[in-house]
Amino acid sequence: MEKITSKFDKVLNASHEFGKVNHEPDSSKEVQINTPEKTMPFSDQIGNYQRNKGIPFKSYKDSKIYIVGSGIAGMAAAYYFIRDGHVPGENIIFLDQLHVEGGSLDGAGNAKDGYIIRGGREMDMTYENLWDIFQDIPALELPAPYTVLDEYRLINDNDPNYSKARLIHNQGQIQDFSKFGLEKKDQLAIVKLLLKKKEELDDLTIEDYFSESFLSSNFWFFWRSMFAFENWHSLLELKLYMHRFLHAIDGMKDFSCLVFPKYNQFDTFVTPLKNFLVEKGVKIQFNTLVTDLDLHVNTEGKVVENIITDQDGKEVKIPVGKEDYVIITTSSMTESTFYGDNNTVPVVTVDNSSNGQSDGWKLWKNLAAKSEVFGKPEKFCSNIEKSSWESATLTCRPSAFVDKLKELCVNDPYSGKTATGGIITITDSNWLMSFTCNRQPHFPTQPDDILVIWVYSLLMDKEGNYIKKTMSECTGNEILTELCYHLGIIDQVDNVIENTIIRTSFMPYITSMFMPRGKGDRPRVVPEGCKNLGLIGQFVETNNDVVFTMESSVRTARIAVYELLNLNKQVPDINPLQYDIRHLLKATQALNDYKPFLGEGILRKILKGTYFEHILVNHSEEKEEHESFFMEQIGKFQDWIKGIKN
Numbered sequence: 001m002e003k004i005t006s007k008f009d010k011v012l013n014a015s016h017e018f019g020k021v022n023h024e025p026d027s028s029k030e031v032q033i034n035t036p037e038k039t040m041p042f043s044d045q046i047g048n049y050q051r052n053k054g055i056p057f058k059s060y061k062d063s064k065i066y067i068v069g070s071g072i073a074g075m076a077a078a079y080y081f082i083r084d085g086h087v088p089g090e091n092i093i094f095l096d097q098l099h100v101e102g103g104s105l106d107g108a109g110n111a112k113d114g115y116i117i118r119g120g121r122e123m124d125m126t127y128e129n130l131w132d133i134f135q136d137i138p139a140l141e142l143p144a145p146y147t148v149l150d151e152y153r154l155i156n157d158n159d160p161n162y163s164k165a166r167l168i169h170n171q172g173q174i175q176d177f178s179k180f181g182l183e184k185k186d187q188l189a190i191v192k193l194l195l196k197k198k199e200e201l202d203d204l205t206i207e208d209y210f211s212e213s214f215l216s217s218n219f220w221f222f223w224r225s226m227f228a229f230e231n232w233h234s235l236l237e238l239k240l241y242m243h244r245f246l247h248a249i250d251g252m253k254d255f256s257c258l259v260f261p262k263y264n265q266f267d268t269f270v271t272p273l274k275n276f277l278v279e280k281g282v283k284i285q286f287n288t289l290v291t292d293l294d295l296h297v298n299t300e301g302k303v304v305e306n307i308i309t310d311q312d313g314k315e316v317k318i319p320v321g322k323e324d325y326v327i328i329t330t331s332s333m334t335e336s337t338f339y340g341d342n343n344t345v346p347v348v349t350v351d352n353s354s355n356g357q358s359d360g361w362k363l364w365k366n367l368a369a370k371s372e373v374f375g376k377p378e379k380f381c382s383n384i385e386k387s388s389w390e391s392a393t394l395t396c397r398p399s400a401f402v403d404k405l406k407e408l409c410v411n412d413p414y415s416g417k418t419a420t421g422g423i424i425t426i427t428d429s430n431w432l433m434s435f436t437c438n439r440q441p442h443f444p445t446q447p448d449d450i451l452v453i454w455v456y457s458l459l460m461d462k463e464g465n466y467i468k469k470t471m472s473e474c475t476g477n478e479i480l481t482e483l484c485y486h487l488g489i490i491d492q493v494d495n496v497i498e499n500t501i502i503r504t505s506f507m508p509y510i511t512s513m514f515m516p517r518g519k520g521d522r523p524r525v526v527p528e529g530c531k532n533l534g535l536i537g538q539f540v541e542t543n544n545d546v547v548f549t550m551e552s553s554v555r556t557a558r559i560a561v562y563e564l565l566n567l568n569k570q571v572p573d574i575n576p577l578q579y580d581i582r583h584l585l586k587a588t589q590a591l592n593d594y595k596p597f598l599g600e601g602i603l604r605k606i607l608k609g610t611y612f613e614h615i616l617v618n619h620s621e622e623k624e625e626h627e628s629f630f631m632e633q634i635g636k637f638q639d640w641i642k643g644i645k646n
Helices: 002-014 072-083 128-134 148-158 184-195 218-227 235-244 246-251 265-279 359-368 400-408 476-486 490-498 550-565 581-591 600-607 629-645
Strands: 065-068 092-095 108-110 114-116 167-169 283-285 289-298 301-311 314-319 325-329 338-341 389-396 424-426 433-436 451-457 500-507 533-536
Touching: 065 072, 072 092, 072 128, 072 265, 072 325, 072 533, 072 550, 114 500, 128 148, 128 265, 128 550, 148 265, 184 235, 218 424, 235 246, 246 581, 289 325, 289 359, 301 533, 325 359, 325 550, 389 400, 389 476, 400 451, 400 476, 400 490, 433 476, 476 490, 476 500, 490 500, 533 550
Parallel strands: 065 092, 065 325, 092 283, 167 424, 325 533
Antiparallel strands: 108 114, 114 389, 289 301, 301 314, 338 500, 389 451, 389 500, 424 433, 433 451
16 A cells, blocks of 8 residues: 555645545435535546546455355455455455355256246446446457457447337237326326435335325336336335436336346356456355354454354354455345246245245344344345245247247347347236247357247236146246247147246245335445445345346445445445436426426426427427416416506
């Protein structure tokens, strides 16, 4: 540190700010006003100025970093320890109970046995932390010096994503999905929710707040199927999502707001990032279960002294030195996955009486038993009926299903271009079933005549419309039969089954992070008093970001590294588009299905012919200018004034 900044000592030694960085600034509380004391950017002032490299206060060449869990959050932590903390890669070791890296970002299999992907992630251009990493990670297929971000941009800039069959019903008919269909009272309810303080929403559910008309609207079909929200999930999390994706609301009907990778998430993100870390010397120790931590607690804080592991059935303690750091992924949304195939049903061996006993939950529960600063894991893992759903991965040779699929795709699915453009949701499915065909091949070595399709259903307690069982009681062939019924090809189901390999995944905790919560239920990234321990992943508290995204995982990792090392660098808050008047007006118009909203007529007249004229969307179907009731009254008032003058 002294050698790096020695030429700046006069300034740094006289500074009142150096070493006192707020590593996680909060845009929802910050008053954005420039003062002499405001030396760093505002909390959500993103851009190239935020791309400076963090300079550590001291050398960490002798520090060891232990990262529990090798998912995207853990890998991101390793990256930031190396890039911004200058920690040697060989000093970093992953401890993972699994036998493969990637955590919930999986993707595996082959054409003979069938491919499998338990789930996918919606991708957005505003994931500043995710792209901060992948702008530097060497590309999977482009030559040096190109990066993963360069590859991502190349495919999405030249192959637009959208859907022509976002909703279907009546056994395969495309349903009108051009409108959100929200009543005025429901639009107002959304506005009121955006205005509410987060602290007002502890433990409330979506159905506690919204009316039945909202819950039966197209908008809610779009939203819940896209993000996997249930009516009983957290209203607070829904609010955070609405702020986070306000800029994208108008594109949710046809998915034109999304960007997708060329391949599956494992090959696109995990493989190149793992290769980068391994080249830096990072080690990954699989089949190592971390069960607990030895914490020394005194008036100065909480310090990890030992990591307690289970290795080949034996307890092994890993000592943690004074200069070492421990990063833990608190549980996993794909914990305790149960699998099935064409002819078998996933045998689910957990229920509410035995929930949260799997390895990831145990570690978090053991930590929570030591101090309330580690949160309340039972709030998230105690109601499997409300946190589970099932997915199926179809490995398809040409069949009647593929022929029907082609009718619903934007481009021929064998073309390598956008296919369905995102999930197609079957609105009259009792299971609320959705399916998607992403760009093919979905795996780098996938044969040309194979398509990989992903299917999932939100409602686990309902009988199918054709198969009179719940989805979780069905074999893969029965799930495929139900899908064929909804596509209007039930008479050709034998042909479809003969040419389709199915691998199913029942995930008891896949939406557990959406469960209703209150303040203190999730721990902070660096819990109060912790000196060498950071918590990352989907079950930790950040100021304004959402869960169930790669961006939020990376954000938690970045905060953990910056906070523990006290780097002179902050993690910007979420993209500030929620404050942009253009996006606020665009969302207002979209939620009202582009019918005139109150005051729109007068606003258009004020803006007409000005620099800001373009911020209101004009639609071709608007053949004539509409005026609101308010504008009509203004006109009557003007006529009255003229009458008095005359």
